[in-house]
Amino acid sequence: MTDGAWHADVAVIGAGPAGCSAALWLSEMGLTVALVEQTGRLLARLDDLQLTQNWVLGAPAASTADLAQRYAAHVQMQPGIRIALGEAIAQARRSASGGWQLVTAAGQGIDAHAVVVATGLRALTFGACSGPAAPLDAQRLASQRAHWPAGRFLLLGGGDNAVENAVYLARAGHVVTLWSRGPLRAQRYLVTQLASFPSHRLRLRVGQPMPERLVSRADGEGHAWQVQSAAHGAESFDHVAVLFGNVPDATVLHLLAQAAGSVDALPGAGVFVAGDLSGRWHPSIATAIADGADTAKKLQHWLEHAPARLIPAAAGTPAPERDAGLRILSLTGLRFAANLGILDHERANPQPIEVSVELNLGQQPLAPPDDHILHVLDYRKVRQIIIDECTAEHVNLLETLVGKLCTRLLQLPGVQGVRAKITKLEIFDDCEVAIRMEAGLW
Numbered sequence: 001m002t003d004g005a006w007h008a009d010v011a012v013i014g015a016g017p018a019g020c021s022a023a024l025w026l027s028e029m030g031l032t033v034a035l036v037e038q039t040g041r042l043l044a045r046l047d048d049l050q051l052t053q054n055w056v057l058g059a060p061a062a063s064t065a066d067l068a069q070r071y072a073a074h075v076q077m078q079p080g081i082r083i084a085l086g087e088a089i090a091q092a093r094r095s096a097s098g099g100w101q102l103v104t105a106a107g108q109g110i111d112a113h114a115v116v117v118a119t120g121l122r123a124l125t126f127g128a129c130s131g132p133a134a135p136l137d138a139q140r141l142a143s144q145r146a147h148w149p150a151g152r153f154l155l156l157g158g159g160d161n162a163v164e165n166a167v168y169l170a171r172a173g174h175v176v177t178l179w180s181r182g183p184l185r186a187q188r189y190l191v192t193q194l195a196s197f198p199s200h201r202l203r204l205r206v207g208q209p210m211p212e213r214l215v216s217r218a219d220g221e222g223h224a225w226q227v228q229s230a231a232h233g234a235e236s237f238d239h240v241a242v243l244f245g246n247v248p249d250a251t252v253l254h255l256l257a258q259a260a261g262s263v264d265a266l267p268g269a270g271v272f273v274a275g276d277l278s279g280r281w282h283p284s285i286a287t288a289i290a291d292g293a294d295t296a297k298k299l300q301h302w303l304e305h306a307p308a309r310l311i312p313a314a315a316g317t318p319a320p321e322r323d324a325g326l327r328i329l330s331l332t333g334l335r336f337a338a339n340l341g342i343l344d345h346e347r348a349n350p351q352p353i354e355v356s357v358e359l360n361l362g363q364q365p366l367a368p369p370d371d372h373i374l375h376v377l378d379y380r381k382v383r384q385i386i387i388d389e390c391t392a393e394h395v396n397l398l399e400t401l402v403g404k405l406c407t408r409l410l411q412l413p414g415v416q417g418v419r420a421k422i423t424k425l426e427i428f429d430d431c432e433v434a435i436r437m438e439a440g441l442w
């Protein structure tokens with residue numbers, strides 16, 4: 001164990017859609033998760049995109065930023081997930097017990113039995129650049145393109161991203177040069193749109209060697225670009241974007257492979273890959289989320305078949321921690337009237353009952369990561385759910401009502417176990433009658 005380290009069943013590296021989806025599923029399976037993200041936000045890449053799209057089932061015309069915020073809120077309120085933002089994994093080694101000891105660049109240790117690597121893709125860059133500014137990549141271009149005044153754009157690349165941006169920018173009134181070293185590889189419906197612009201708005205350089213040099217220089221509050229090539233000499237542009245596509249960001253994976261001995265040894269050592277990093281043919285939000293869920297199931301299976309020493313912690317009893325503990329939410333003595341019972345007067349009228357519940361929220365940091373209601377289970381909602389569930393319809397038996405209530409409460413995010421007691425307060429003059437039920441993990 002590392003001093004001051006966080007202890008979790010699983011460390012998930014990268015909080016994009018894949019990492020967040022894996023963390024959510026793992027915590028729902030009763031495992032504790034340390035979710036590590038190098039930027040200061042969950043779902044940062046998605047949040048920055050600001051695109052509108054139609055292919056998330058059930059969310060037509062969804063903006064990627066809205067999706068990012070919804071996904072982040074869900075993960076933040078999920079008990080069992082401890083989040084480290086602004087932390088990049090810098091070191092990895094095997095622990096004596098066969099697990100993993102990770103250390104972030106800022107020195108935070110994370111001890112875990114297994115690791116999910118969901119670090120996504122990184123953009124390919126252009127080597128021959130100099131000056132104070134870097135060319136735009138696809139991510140920055142997508143997040144900023146709606147806000148620039150009309151200017152001269154140079155786009156390097158010939159895939160979907162380059163052609164879609166050329167069409168978007170030309171349509172928005174910019175003067176665009178699209179420069180591809182080979183034939184355009186973009187989808188046909190995008191390429192055909194290029195023909196609708198006059199050549200003074202959109203210049204095509206297809207099958208031409210790349211420029212020799214891109215030089216940026218400070219220009220007012222921004223930067224201007226000088227572009228040098230054998231075919232066109234020196235040219236000036238207001239913006240240059242390099243859209244050569246992406247490759248897997250395997251830095252963390254390589255660190256883990258070094259510690260495990262080889263890449264092939266990783267699956268046996270409890271390292272799983274999720275999302276774009278796993279080389280999806282069509283990298284997307286939907287495939288990344290699905291991959292996160294799939295990886296969580298594989299990992300659960302691996303833990304259940306791992307050497308015996310791993311199993312107790314995987315079953316939810318991690319080593320004692322000084323900065324974490326078992327969180328239990330309890331509501332005691334909630335009184336209201338419900339339609340319950342088999343006697344005639346019970347069928348005719350509601351009767352007073354008292355409900356007490358305890359919800360096992362699993363291992364949690366001693367205090368939430370911040371003091372925000374979104375990051376915990378809201379007990380006002382729990383109270384209302386209890387009343388709604390118990391008053392929705394008439395049931396004959398107290399046992400039925402307790403069972404229904406337990407089932408409903410177990411569906412709440414992060415709830416691992418439920419203890420519920422329902423008391424009929426006025427059924428007899430000389431005593432109360434109650435049924436108590438314990439369900440899920442305790």
Ligand SMILES: Cc1cc2nc3c(=O)[nH]c(=O)nc-3n(C[C@H](O)[C@H](O)[C@H](O)COP(=O)(O)OP(=O)(O)OC[C@H]3O[C@@H](n4cnc5c(N)ncnc54)[C@H](O)[C@@H]3O)c2cc1C
Pocket residue numbers: 013014015016017018019036037038039043044045046049051052053064087088089118119120121138139142249251252274275276277283284285286288
């Ligand atoms: C310009 C652009 C437009 C796109 N448009 C769409 C679209 O409209 N619809 C759609 O479905 N998909 C779109 N995508 C694709 C989509 O964004 C990805 O497929 C999806 O985000 C992949 O999810 P992921 O979790 O695998 O990786 P990512 O979302 O890339 O997340 C990986 C995370 O890992 C973090 N990370 C990396 N290294 C470390 C480290 N060492 N330590 C800690 N954290 C680390 C990163 O900061 C990042 O937050 C677009 C992509 C781009 C680039």
